[in-house]
Amino acid sequence: xxxxxxxxxxxxxxxxxxxxxxxxxxxxxxxxxxxxxxxxxxxxxxxxxxxxxxxxxxxxxxxxxxxxxxxxxxxxxxxxxxxx
Amino acid sequence: xxxxxxxxxxxxxxxxxxxxxxxxxxxxxxxxxxxxxxxxxxxxxxxxxxxxxxxxxxxxxxxxxxxxxxxxxxxxxxxxxxxxxxxxxxxxxxxxxxxxxxxxxxxxxxxxxxxxxxxxxxxxxxxxxxxxxxxxxxxxxxxxxxxxxxxxxxxxxxxxxxxxxxxxxxxxxxxxxxxxxxxxxxxxxxxxxxxxxxxxxxxxxxxxxxxxxxxxxxxxxxxxxxxxxxxxxxxxxxxxxxxxxxxxxxxxxxxxxxxxxxxxxxxxxxxxxxxxxxxxxxxxxxxxxxxxxxxxxxxxxxxxxxxxxxxxxxxxxxxxxxxxxxxxxxxxxxxxxxxxxxxxxxxxxxxxxxxxxxxxxxxxxxxxxxxxxxxxxxxxxxxxxxxxxxxxxxxxxxxxxxxxxxxxxxxxxxxxxxxxxxx
Numbered sequence: 001x002x003x004x005x006x007x008x009x010x011x012x013x014x015x016x017x018x019x020x021x022x023x024x025x026x027x028x029x030x031x032x033x034x035x036x037x038x039x040x041x042x043x044x045x046x047x048x049x050x051x052x053x054x055x056x057x058x059x060x061x062x063x064x065x066x067x068x069x070x071x072x073x074x075x076x077x078x079x080x081x082x083x084x
Numbered sequence: 085x086x087x088x089x090x091x092x093x094x095x096x097x098x099x100x101x102x103x104x105x106x107x108x109x110x111x112x113x114x115x116x117x118x119x120x121x122x123x124x125x126x127x128x129x130x131x132x133x134x135x136x137x138x139x140x141x142x143x144x145x146x147x148x149x150x151x152x153x154x155x156x157x158x159x160x161x162x163x164x165x166x167x168x169x170x171x172x173x174x175x176x177x178x179x180x181x182x183x184x185x186x187x188x189x190x191x192x193x194x195x196x197x198x199x200x201x202x203x204x205x206x207x208x209x210x211x212x213x214x215x216x217x218x219x220x221x222x223x224x225x226x227x228x229x230x231x232x233x234x235x236x237x238x239x240x241x242x243x244x245x246x247x248x249x250x251x252x253x254x255x256x257x258x259x260x261x262x263x264x265x266x267x268x269x270x271x272x273x274x275x276x277x278x279x280x281x282x283x284x285x286x287x288x289x290x291x292x293x294x295x296x297x298x299x300x301x302x303x304x305x306x307x308x309x310x311x312x313x314x315x316x317x318x319x320x321x322x323x324x325x326x327x328x329x330x331x332x333x334x335x336x337x338x339x340x341x342x343x344x345x346x347x348x349x350x351x352x353x354x355x356x357x358x359x360x361x362x363x364x365x366x367x368x369x370x371x372x373x374x375x376x377x378x379x380x381x382x383x384x385x386x387x388x389x390x391x392x393x394x395x396x397x398x399x400x401x402x403x404x405x406x407x408x409x410x411x412x413x414x415x416x417x418x419x420x421x422x423x424x425x426x427x428x429x430x431x432x433x434x435x436x437x438x439x440x441x442x443x444x445x446x447x448x449x450x451x452x453x454x455x456x457x458x459x460x461x462x463x464x465x466x467x468x469x470x471x472x473x474x475x476x477x478x479x480x481x482x483x484x485x486x487x488x489x490x491x492x493x494x495x496x497x498x499x500x501x502x503x504x505x506x507x
Contacts, residue, residue, distance in 0.1 A: 017154070046155070
């Protein structure tokens with residue numbers, strides 16, 4: 001999967017967790033999940049669980065800690081997909 | 085000086101009506117909300133009927149954000165949010181606030197957290213899938229789940245507490261809110277209770293053989309308080325909420341006032357003197373009612389209507405005996421008495437709050453709702469109460485004072501005196 005493809009799919013994963021739909025439509029690699037998308041920090045866990053199910057990957061705790069903005073999410077997902 | 089406490093908003097989700105207008109219509113017409121439950125037959129329950137509100141889950145989108153709605157599964161939480169927010173709007177108050185509402189608190193109860201949500205945890209953990217539980221489970225399995233959703237949505241900043249005293253929970257929640265405002269610690273309280281009886285809660289009562297089992301083929305006739313053919317209670321689910329306010333605050337803002345909470349009492353029979361884990365000590369019940377009357381500053385003769393606990397078990401007769409003895413009233417002098425449970429079953433923790441909504445509606449609209457299914461009154465009850473005090477169809481009548489009581493496992497009692505508001 002290309003980074004663009006992963007980003008497009010990631011947008012779907014993020015959808016139920018943000019009320020800021022306008023920002024979600026215009027996300028880029030710099031978009032911060034908590035600051036920009038106003039996602040409740042507790043929900044980051046749910047996003048990781050949903051991403052694991054969506055891509056059939058396993059995201060370890062250290063990798064999960066890196067998933068702060070859209071770019072780092074794509075990095076981690078891309079890396080885990082490469083390990084499959 | 086002690087504050088006077090009035091009711092300015094109500095919300096209800098009951099098996100026979102969702103929303104105050106639908107519930108009012110149902111109790112005036114004696115509409116039953118009891119239905120046959122095919123699942124309970126499949127599960128080999130002895131009782132196969134229940135009162136389940138015709139609740140539309142999607143309706144919650146009108147009350148909470150999409151983000152909160154996504155992942156919400158606890159049915160009792162859905163009921164609780166609905167009734168609390170309906171009551172809030174009914175009191176003429178806006179939902180949104182940037183600042184916490186420091187003068188407003190919440191006492192909201194349930195007898196158990198949602199056991200279907202708990203089952204999800206057990207299944208995941210046993211399957212070694214702890215990591216898949218996610219962040220939304222704790223909030224829905226903790227005892228204070230319902231209260232937390234309500235207080236969060238409304239930004240309540242005063243005391244926020246979850247109470248639990250089995251079937252006395254709802255009545256006690258109202259009483260606790262009343263006492264808190266009366267003492268001047270809060271100016272407004274959201275109070276009530278919410279209960280969803282799923283198969284797991286239902287099953288535990290079914291096993292005790294305290295549920296109705298002879299009317300599975302006639303669900304609407306299954307809940308028969310005070311009748312000779314009463315053979316156990318019918319489980320019900322639902323919720324109700326009140327907005328209680330300090331009278332000065334209600335008058336200042338020109339709020340519509342439904343009724344006044346004059347007083348009440350909560351106690352325990354100590355599981356002594358005939359009281360056990362499951363049966364009330366009559367001395368405790370009578371003391372609770374007597375204290376309520378004293379706290380309310382009324383006389384036993386002032387009570388126009390008793391909204392009883394009256395579940396349709398052997399205990400109905402003892403309850404009537406207790407009322408009669410402590411009030412010193414019998415025969416034609418006994419107050420009118422009715423049981424909402426004849427229409428909706430026994431909603432456990434939610435019984436007290438739903439039945440209190442019925443109590444207030446009877447004051448506001450001047451009527452006594454029917455006891456449905458009371459075709460064959462218990463003969464022992466008739467030796468205490470004249471049959472005309474046990475209405476089987478609606479009676480239009482001015483009602484000034486209602487005594488509402490509920491009694492719960494653990495030998496706990498709660499009683500409240502509601503009155504027509506008169507300034």
